[in-house]
Structures are given as C-alpha cells and as structure tokens.
Amino acid sequence: MDIKSLSIEELVKKIKSKEFSAKEVTKYYLANIEKYKGKNAVLEVFEDAVEIAEDIDRKIASGADLGLLAGVPVIIKDNMLYEGKKCTCASKFLKDYVSQYTSTAVQKLIDQDAVIIGRANMDEFAMGGSCEHSAFGACKNAYDDTRVSGGSSGGSAVAVALDMCAFALGSDTGGSIRQPSSFNGMVGLKPTYGRVSRYGLVAFASSLDQIGPITKSVEDAKLVLKVIAGKDINDQTTADEPLVDSKPVNLKGLKFGVISQVDKVAKNSKYYAIYKDIEKKLALAGADIVSVDIPEYELSLSSYYVIQPAEATSNLGRFDGVKYTTRAGDVSGINDLYKKSRTEGFGDEVKRRIMLGNFALSSGYYDAYYKNAKRVQKLLKTKFEEAFKKVDAIIMPTTYGEAFEIGSKTKDPVSMYAEDMFTIVANLAGVPAVSVPCGKGESGLPLGLQVVGKHFDDLRLLEITKEIQKEIK
Ligand code: GLN
Numbered sequence: 001m002d003i004k005s006l007s008i009e010e011l012v013k014k015i016k017s018k019e020f021s022a023k024e025v026t027k028y029y030l031a032n033i034e035k036y037k038g039k040n041a042v043l044e045v046f047e048d049a050v051e052i053a054e055d056i057d058r059k060i061a062s063g064a065d066l067g068l069l070a071g072v073p074v075i076i077k078d079n080m081l082y083e084g085k086k087c088t089c090a091s092k093f094l095k096d097y098v099s100q101y102t103s104t105a106v107q108k109l110i111d112q113d114a115v116i117i118g119r120a121n122m123d124e125f126a127m128g129g130s131c132e133h134s135a136f137g138a139c140k141n142a143y144d145d146t147r148v149s150g151g152s153s154g155g156s157a158v159a160v161a162l163d164m165c166a167f168a169l170g171s172d173t174g175g176s177i178r179q180p181s182s183f184n185g186m187v188g189l190k191p192t193y194g195r196v197s198r199y200g201l202v203a204f205a206s207s208l209d210q211i212g213p214i215t216k217s218v219e220d221a222k223l224v225l226k227v228i229a230g231k232d233i234n235d236q237t238t239a240d241e242p243l244v245d246s247k248p249v250n251l252k253g254l255k256f257g258v259i260s261q262v263d264k265v266a267k268n269s270k271y272y273a274i275y276k277d278i279e280k281k282l283a284l285a286g287a288d289i290v291s292v293d294i295p296e297y298e299l300s301l302s303s304y305y306v307i308q309p310a311e312a313t314s315n316l317g318r319f320d321g322v323k324y325t326t327r328a329g330d331v332s333g334i335n336d337l338y339k340k341s342r343t344e345g346f347g348d349e350v351k352r353r354i355m356l357g358n359f360a361l362s363s364g365y366y367d368a369y370y371k372n373a374k375r376v377q378k379l380l381k382t383k384f385e386e387a388f389k390k391v392d393a394i395i396m397p398t399t400y401g402e403a404f405e406i407g408s409k410t411k412d413p414v415s416m417y418a419e420d421m422f423t424i425v426a427n428l429a430g431v432p433a434v435s436v437p438c439g440k441g442e443s444g445l446p447l448g449l450q451v452v453g454k455h456f457d458d459l460r461l462l463e464i465t466k467e468i469q470k471e472i473k
Helices: 008-016 022-035 049-061 104-111 154-161 178-183 218-228 260-266 272-284 295-318 334-345 348-361 367-390 413-422 424-429 458-472
Strands: 042-045 073-077 115-120 167-172 187-190 210-215 255-259 288-292 393-397 433-440 446-452
Touching: 008 022, 008 049, 008 218, 022 042, 022 049, 022 073, 022 115, 042 154, 049 115, 073 154, 104 115, 104 167, 104 218, 115 154, 154 167, 154 178, 154 210, 167 178, 167 187, 167 218, 178 187, 178 433, 178 446, 187 218, 210 218, 218 433, 218 458, 255 260, 255 272, 255 367, 260 288, 260 295, 260 393, 260 413, 272 288, 272 393, 272 433, 272 446, 272 458, 288 367, 295 348, 295 367, 295 413, 295 424, 348 367, 367 424, 393 458, 413 424, 433 458, 446 458
Parallel strands: 073 115, 073 167, 255 288, 255 393
Antiparallel strands: 042 115, 167 210, 187 210, 187 433, 393 446, 433 446
8 A cells, every 4th residue: 555655635635535445544644653763753642533534424414515625634733723632732731632623724723524533742831942941851853863853843753754643743933834744744834923823822022923735746735725724703914815726836937035145144054055055056047047036034033032931931921820721739828839830831942032022022132122112013014014015925045054953952942933933034024934855964854945936926926936846856
C-alpha cells in the first residue's frame, strides 16, 4: 500500500473508490506514530481514531456523499480545542484539561470527514522556536535526533515528515508553522491574518496568531486552506474576503521582490548563495527580481518581542489556579493560590514572556514600548501593501540555516529569538507566507525558502510558489 507518495486528493479518491479503506489508512499512520515514538512528536493518539475511520468506511459503503477530506488522518497541534479530548498546550498547567468545545478550524476538518488521530507536541503555549520548551520533553528533528524539530509547531512538522498523518495543523504567531516546516523539509503555510478562525485556538498573541496547514506539497496546502478558511461569527477578526481560486501563473513576467533590509541580514547566513542562486533561476525563467525597500523591517524583531509578550501576558491572565487544571494546594489565601499555581504550572520560557509583557505594559513604559511597537506593526502592514502594488511576491530565506542542535540555544534566549528574524515580519504585516524546501545544508538537513504574498491573495501565493518549486528542484 503506497500511501506515502499520494497527495491528499489522490488519497481521498482511493478511499472513496474503496481501493483503500479509511481504517487501513488510519492504521498505516498509527503504525508510523508507534515506529517513531522516540521523536516525541505526538503527545496523544486519540482512542477513537480507528472507530471514526470505520464510520467513514460505513458511510462510503452506504453510498453517502462524503467530504473533501474523507478518511484523511490528521494531527492537530495541542493548542486547538477538540471537544472531549485533552488540550494541554504542552504545559503542566493544562495537563489534564479537557476541551469543552471544538475549535472552528478542527470542526471544518471534521465537517469534511477528516479523521483527527492525535495531538502534536509543541513549545509550551507556542512560545519558542525549537519545541524544547514543551513540558513533555523536546520533539526531535525528523532526520537527526541531535537536532531540534523547530517550533513551536515542531511536533506537527515531524509528524508529517515521518508519515504519521497525511497533514497536520499548526499555528503561527512569529514563524511557528514555517520554521519547523523548513527544518523538516515540509511545506508550511501561514495564511493571511483573518483568513482562518482563531476560535478555539488557545490564544498566544491575538493580533499575530494564525492557524495553517503543514503538508508534503503546495497542492495539499491549497486543499487544506480551502477547507479551514472563512468568516466565523465566533472570531470577529476573521475577514469576509472570498478565497479566490488563482488562475495558473507563468513565471515569465512575474515580479519578485527582495527586501534590501532582509538581504542585508540574509548575508549572515552560510547559505546566502543558495538564495541568490534561486533568484538567478527565477530570472532565467523570465521573472523580474526587483529590490524593495522596507526600512521598518529592521524594527520587526524588537517590535515583535514587545507586542507578542504583551498580548501573551494578557491572554495568560486567565490561568490562575481557579479555572483550568493546575491548582496549588496548601495556600493561605487567594493571592497565594494565584502565585503558587502559576509558579508550579508555567515553565521558564512562559514566565520569561510574562515578565517581558508586564514590563512593556506597565505605566510609564506603555507608550515607549507597546504603543511604538504597534506603530511599527501598522507601518509594516502599509509598506507591504505598497510593495505588492509593484511585485507579485516577495522571496526570502525562512531561517538562517539547518535545524540547530538540541540544547545549543536554550541558555541564551536572545539567540533563540534572533532565529525568528525572517519569519516574524509576515505576522506583523498580516500577509500570507509559505515555506517550501529549497535544498540541503552542510549536514544534509533541509533548508527553506519563504514566499510572501499580498493580503488575502493566499491561493495565488500558493500557485506562484508551485511554479517556483519547478525551477529550484
Ligand atoms: N519563535 C517565535 C516565538 O517564540 C514564534 C512562535 C510562534 O509562532 N508561535 O515567539
């Protein structure tokens, strides 16, 4: 049974035509989860996975009309609610928390007859870029046990790379879908902010968070996006923008922007030449490569590390030991309960962000930090809108290089934060961005190219990216 090489669409076709049963397919992926247990990518396999697959098979046998994802096994990042199932955000605080309802994105998968088979490891509350900040242990890179999987959606990326599911959902606040996808040779899409509902996604930084797919191909990403996108009355930040199918594109005559301020930083990468070579190949195929100036890019990392902890600390205020699961015992009053529960429940990285966020929001500092950072966010949005009047897409590296070694950055948080240098800007500007594999580094591990598109032009971005892939293979 050659499932590995199939696209999602082909897989669905074969399940619907009964060439494979949904149950067989689910069991195939479950066997891989078992085989690669040591990677620590999956925190829980849902016990009803096979039962749900059997249900799908019964529906097919009865001649019922099934959805776009009929029988397709999916793993969700452990910060998305799925009613009746645990959702821990890889935190001790939520270790026994059971979802009271289902997030919109997951519900949309279920509505198309997908089989949700488990939940993936991640950095605690999605804070991190290596998946080492999980309360349940780090998730290892798909191809090298000594390297990180990337983060925060590391478990989701490794699960797809090692065929533990047909695709996975991740969430991306500053790169958490794209960076682990890059580190594990997968395709990772962060849709336009407002494209996919955040209802039922445990909030990290609400003005930046977006759910998106991690897949083996751009085609698969397109299909999943079509399923999960859409206006949702439960999330007022979702946009009423139709997801317009893109006409096929031809590289000839397309304009690709290279942000000069990004290029300056990319020169520090060992693999700069690989990205320059991609530009040459695109030019040879008839595309124009043009330089774009966005000086505010230089403020993106610092602005992100003000906005993100500020919003995170507000969102985490609800974890107080009264609601949710971790409740400290032996306390002498309400304040002591809050303090002890939070001390016990949160890991070090989460505490660090809470400290940073409270500092940035405290009186006297609010104007200097948060307000200014929000100004940069707004300016970046405008600058990208202007840039896309001139170019069809912007290209840049996803990361500085291959997945780094486990433990190499945990003692130096700033060096870990600096890893987000290429991904953060798309979240601040709200534009869609996708990472696709574009070669291998010195250790033979994957590298990623990031393609950034215009607001709400997600499908055209994917169409363009597909054409780019043909040139860089
Ligand atoms: N690495 C970034 C951070 O730690 C991004 C995280 C994310 O996108 N969830 O904030």
